[in-house]
Amino acid sequence: QVQLVESGGGLVPAGGSLRLSCAASGRTSGSYALGWFRQPPGKEREFVAAISSSGTITKYADSVKGQFTISRDNAKNTVYLQMNSLKPEDTAVYYCALRGAAWITGTGEYEYDRWGQGTQVTVSS
Numbered sequence: 001q002v003q004l005v006e007s008g009g010g011l012v013p014a015g016g017s018l019r020l021s022c023a024a025s026g027r028t029s030g031s032y033a034l035g036w037f038r039q040p041p042g043k044e045r046e047f048v049a050a051i052s053s054s055g056t057i058t059k060y061a062d063s064v065k066g067q068f069t070i071s072r073d074n075a076k077n078t079v080y081l082q083m084n085s086l087k088p089e090d091t092a093v094y095y096c097a098l099r100g101a102a103w104i105t106g107t108g109e110y111e112y113d114r115w116g117q118g119t120q121v122t123v124s125s
Helices: none
Strands: 002-007 010-013 018-026 033-039 046-051 058-060 068-073 078-083 092-099 119-124
Touching (some): 002 092, 018 092, 018 119, 033 068, 033 078, 046 078, 058 068, 078 092
Antiparallel strands (some): 018 078, 033 046, 068 078, 092 119
């Protein structure tokens, strides 16, 4: 099985930046897409971004387009989420997720097979 471990969360003032990382370990052979989701306080978990196994195709939620960038380093089995111009409404627990297929389709949680434990991002106003 594959384990996912996120890091890079923390407290940042509004307008600041953070880069989240998610390292995959275990049975990481094969092609798989990766995604980021977040769960704001008191709300449902929502899609943020996804990237195909090759890294050539990305998908973003409308709310983060132009603000967040997803990337991956397959040599390190790691996916990143660069978050710029952070706003208080970006405060959430951020989760990375692995999809057992190389391509991206929709944005539903059901499309992903493995999840990390989450990392807290808090943006102060």
